[in-house]
Amino acid sequence: MRDDSILGQLATHFLLISLLAVGGANAVLPEMHRQVVEVAGWMTNEQFAQTYAIAQAVPGPNVLVVTLIGWHVAGFAGALVSTLAMCGPTCVLAYVVGGVWYRFREAKWRRAIQGGLVPLTIGLIAASGFLLAEGAARTVPTALYTAVTVAVLLFTRVSPLWMLFGGGALGLLRLI
Amino acid sequence: MVPLMAASTVPSESAPAKTASGEASPAGSGTERPTPSLRELFVGFLSVAVVAFGGVLPIARRAVVERYQWVDSDEFTELVGLAQFLPGPNIVNLSVVIGARFRGVPGAIAAFSGLTLAPAVIVILAGTLFARYSDVPAVSDLLAGLAAGAAGLVISMAGRMGEPIWRRREWRDLGIVAVSFIGIVVLGLPLPWVMLSLAPVSIALAWWAIR
Numbered sequence: 179m180r181d182d183s184i185l186g187q188l189a190t191h192f193l194l195i196s197l198l199a200v201g202g203a204n205a206v207l208p209e210m211h212r213q214v215v216e217v218a219g220w221m222t223n224e225q226f227a228q229t230y231a232i233a234q235a236v237p238g239p240n241v242l243v244v245t246l247i248g249w250h251v252a253g254f255a256g257a258l259v260s261t262l263a264m265c266g267p268t269c270v271l272a273y274v275v276g277g278v279w280y281r282f283r284e285a286k287w288r289r290a291i292q293g294g295l296v297p298l299t300i301g302l303i304a305a306s307g308f309l310l311a312e313g314a315a316r317t318v319p320t321a322l323y324t325a326v327t328v329a330v331l332l333f334t335r336v337s338p339l340w341m342l343f344g345g346g347a348l349g350l351l352r353l354i
Numbered sequence: 355m356v357p358l359m360a361a362s363t364v365p366s367e368s369a370p371a372k373t374a375s376g377e378a379s380p381a382g383s384g385t386e387r388p389t390p391s392l393r394e395l396f397v398g399f400l401s402v403a404v405v406a407f408g409g410v411l412p413i414a415r416r417a418v419v420e421r422y423q424w425v426d427s428d429e430f431t432e433l434v435g436l437a438q439f440l441p442g443p444n445i446v447n448l449s450v451v452i453g454a455r456f457r458g459v460p461g462a463i464a465a466f467s468g469l470t471l472a473p474a475v476i477v478i479l480a481g482t483l484f485a486r487y488s489d490v491p492a493v494s495d496l497l498a499g500l501a502a503g504a505a506g507l508v509i510s511m512a513g514r515m516g517e518p519i520w521r522r523r524e525w526r527d528l529g530i531v532a533v534s535f536i537g538i539v540v541l542g543l544p545l546p547w548v549m550l551s552l553a554p555v556s557i558a559l560a561w562w563a564i565r
Contacts, residue, residue, distance in 0.1 A: 196442050198546070203443045228484065234504075235497050236480045238403045238473020239410050241443035245474050246481050257478060261470070268442025269450045273462050276451035279436055290564055294557030295435035297527035298549065300516045301534030302438065303411070307508030308539050314501035323499070327506025331412075332513045338416070342407045342503040349499020350492060 184252050185259045187218065192244055192263040199268070203241040210247070220251045241265065319354040390424055392464045395453050398422055399468030404476070407504060410445040410469070412511040424452065431515050439553070445469065526563065530556045 191213055199206045207230070214220050221229065229250065233243035241264055248260025282288040315321035327341045348354045390398065398417060406413040411434065419430045437447035446466065453465030487493060519527045530552065537548040 199441050199443065229481065231497060232480050232484050233477055235407070235500060236473065236477045237406045238477065239406075239443055239445045239469060241446060242470075242473055242477040246477050249478050249481060257474070261474060265443060265446050265466070265470070268440065269446065269462070269466060272437065272440050272442065272447040272450040273454050273459070275440060276436065276447075276454055279451075280455055286561070286564060290561035291557050292432050292435065293560035293563070294530075294553065294555075295439055296431055297516075297519060297530035298534050298552055298556050299431065299435040299438050300512050300519070301531040302538065302545070302548070303434075303515065304509060304512035304531070305535045305538035307505055307510075307512055308535070310501070310508055311505035314498065314505045316498055320498065320502045323502045324506040324509070327503050328510045328513070331507060331510035338412055338503075338507045338510075339405055339407075341506060342500055345499040345501075345503030346496050347499065349495045349497070349502070352495055354499055354502060 185255055188248055188251060188256055188260045189263040191218070192248075192260050193267060196264045196268050203239075203243065203264075207243075210243075214247055221247070225250065317354065320349075323348065323354045387423060387425075389456050390422065392457055392460055394422075395457060395461055396464040396468040398424075399449050399453075399465045400472055403469045403473045406473075407500060411448075412507045414445060414448065415511060415514075418452065424456070428518070434515075439549070526559050530559075 195206050195210060195213070198209060211226055215223055215226050226247075229246050230243050233240060233246050236242070241261075244264045245257045245261045248256035248258070250256075252259070279288065311321070311324045314324060323345055327345070330336050330341060331338055345354070399414075402410060402414050402417045415430055418424050419427050425433065433448055433451055434444070437444045437451060440447050446469065449465040449469045450462045453461035453463070455461070457464065484493070516531060519531070534548055534552055537543045537552070538545065
């Protein structure tokens, strides 16, 4: 019985969070933290921070922090329920809106919305990149490595993976 | 170190070898874009997900636009805008919209599963391992270097997406880019506020520009 109620709470929590997540999973991280640490007490502050770092360090969508929180709270079932609650309803919405979007691609209202969202999107991605860079810059060489990565990826066709592996290797050698 | 690595990224495997799956697209003629099969959608998003450290979007852009050429660059930026405006994880929304466009509901499910299944297993394994080795300093050094590269990756993606606007000197759009950036980074405003206040302005400006 107790497990059922925890799964129910996870489902409700992440379903509500997902509907707030305009702009992506990172945008609702403070709200997740409030619920998981302060309200429900499922994790300590340190556990939450570590969980986030792990989810960032492994490959894949950053919504995986939700999977890991669910795993921590209620094992496999928790991971499954949390992930599906976070992704399911919004996927259905994306499916429906995506179809309508494509069908009306010549309509003026659609082109205006589209044209208006493009620069906003670019600004927001630039902003989250900058915030990530700020968080990652533990030393001056670390910040320099970020700048070098930006330049290399903007002006060459080097695969981003090499810049990530390079960063990991330099970090491991304590050079940045 | 760089030139050696550059060679591997030239998109050479895009056009041929499309017949590998039985469900090849009927349109074989000239300039038409290939229609990916369910298997190609699954494998495509899987191959993006398992190498996407620190953010899927830049890797997805390379794969979907440059390697597989399922959508063109402008369309990708539009789809990202749509995926961001909709609630929910952006990249998940993007996979659903792209999968659905080519193969309906099964396509959406194929793209979504490709994107999330393997990474979910990996993150749980990593979480279990990290709990055991959390006190090894090399682990945190590695993560710190990885994070520095990942941040550069995201910034450069914004640069690439903004290139057409910059090249056409569209000051209206550049203004929106600047104001949204300042709102988040300098003023520290919550993202929903920035989106909900700037989106109507930006859309109205776009509507006015179309006339």
